[in-house]
Amino acid sequence: xxxxxxxxxxxxxxxxxxxxxxxxxxxxxxxxxxxxxxxxxxxxxxxxxxxxxxxxxxxxxxxxxxxxxxxxxxxxxxxxxxxxxxxxxxxxxxxxxxxxxxxxxxxxxxxxxxxxxxxxxxxxxxxxxxxxxxxxxxxxxxxxxxxxxxxxxxxxxxxxxxxxxxxxxxxxxxxxxxxxxxxxxxxxxxxxxxxxxxx
Amino acid sequence: xxxxxxxxxxxxxxxxxxxxxxxxxxxxxxxxxxxxxxxxxxxxxxxxxxxxxxxxxxxxxxxxxxxxxxxxxxxxxxxxxxxxxxxxxxxxxxxxxxxxxxxxxxxxxxxxxxxxxxxxxxxxxxx
Ligand SMILES: Nc1nc2c(ncn2[C@@H]2O[C@H](COP(=O)(O)OP(=O)(O)OP(=O)(O)O)[C@@H](O)[C@H]2O)c(=O)[nH]1
Ligand SMILES: [Mg+2]
Numbered sequence: 001x002x003x004x005x006x007x008x009x010x011x012x013x014x015x016x017x018x019x020x021x022x023x024x025x026x027x028x029x030x031x032x033x034x035x036x037x038x039x040x041x042x043x044x045x046x047x048x049x050x051x052x053x054x055x056x057x058x059x060x061x062x063x064x065x066x067x068x069x070x071x072x073x074x075x076x077x078x079x080x081x082x083x084x085x086x087x088x089x090x091x092x093x094x095x096x097x098x099x100x101x102x103x104x105x106x107x108x109x110x111x112x113x114x115x116x117x118x119x120x121x122x123x124x125x126x127x128x129x130x131x132x133x134x135x136x137x138x139x140x141x142x143x144x145x146x147x148x149x150x151x152x153x154x155x156x157x158x159x160x161x162x163x164x165x166x167x168x169x170x171x172x173x174x175x176x177x178x179x180x181x182x183x184x185x186x187x188x189x190x191x192x193x194x195x196x197x198x199x
Numbered sequence: 200x201x202x203x204x205x206x207x208x209x210x211x212x213x214x215x216x217x218x219x220x221x222x223x224x225x226x227x228x229x230x231x232x233x234x235x236x237x238x239x240x241x242x243x244x245x246x247x248x249x250x251x252x253x254x255x256x257x258x259x260x261x262x263x264x265x266x267x268x269x270x271x272x273x274x275x276x277x278x279x280x281x282x283x284x285x286x287x288x289x290x291x292x293x294x295x296x297x298x299x300x301x302x303x304x305x306x307x308x309x310x311x312x313x314x315x316x317x318x319x320x321x322x323x324x325x326x
Pocket of ligand 1: 012029030031032033034035036037093095141145146173174175176
């Protein structure tokens with residue numbers, strides 16, 4: 001038994017120091033299984049929170065060039081995985097309405113990477129998320145949801161439809177499965193490690 | 200601070216009510232809190248006299264953060280928007296009643312980042 005006060009203060013880290021945190025985003029179109037994936041791998045039931053965003057309103061006439069601003073509420077849910085006593089991973093399921101959360105800097109900034117979920121019956125609903133992460137240089141992996149318990153499109157067909165490079169990892173499976181969720185997150189982290197070590 | 204009651208037709212009416220909790224402030228004094236900044240109540244926790252002037256929500260935060268919690272978790276626990284929660288946390292930071300730990304920032308090619316990623320990978324494998 002090692003007592004707390006005999007723990008070496010390596011790197012200034014003491015046992016009573018709160019854990020460090022990192023985050024991973026789970027994105028994709030409406031109803032694609034984001035909350036399901038977060039819940040499958042999280043050690044707690046997904047928590048829910050909201051934020052106010054100030055956005056330029058649509059369809060207002062720009063008399064005098066003054067942009068109308070309105071306040072919008074975006075909601076998201078999230079879970080956590082305690083990797084070790086010093087490190088916690090937070091998983092944020094992004095809200096379905098991309099055009100709002102894309103502007104939520106605190107949500108996007110500093111993420112390790114993202115899992116983008118895609119439903120083979122409506123792949124186009126994940127285009128906006130993929131474009132967003134590509135343009136921001138945020139690494140991502142694709143999770144292809146198998147809603148009918150089977151893969152109805154081949155991996156290459158999905159890659160072509162999403163115009164994914166061969167370097168982007170892709171995992172197919174049922175997002176209600178903890179193993180599938182874990183494999184997706186592992187694919188992302190291994191992708192990050194590979195990218196970092198070849199940088 | 201004289202006009203906390205929103206006009207009925209105010210487009211921001213919805214957002215006004217929680218800000219009564221923050222006495223009208225809509226942004227924290229310092230802007231360094233993020234969704235995953237970890238908040239911890241000082242040990243020993245503040246005594247009764249040190250709690251004067253605080254709202255019930257501040258008390259909830261101090262209780263929740265005895266163990267430590269992320270800003271997003273505190274927001275979820277209070278059922279308040281993140282920006283409102285940040286203002287309340289900031290009050291406690293200013294009073295020296297909680298400490299905060301910023302999230303890990305990654306920089307390309309950094310060896311400690313590699314160690315961090317390996318730790319995450321090893322943790323996920325144990326899931
Ligand atoms: N059969 C099957 N059902 C799934 C799968 N993933 C999610 N579902 C179901 O699909 C429905 C929608 O899933 P959610 O996790 O709520 O989707 P979401 O992306 O969070 O939805 P929004 O937040 O509303 O955009 C739920 O009823 C899930 O149980 C899957 O892989 N297979
Ligand atoms: Mg959801």
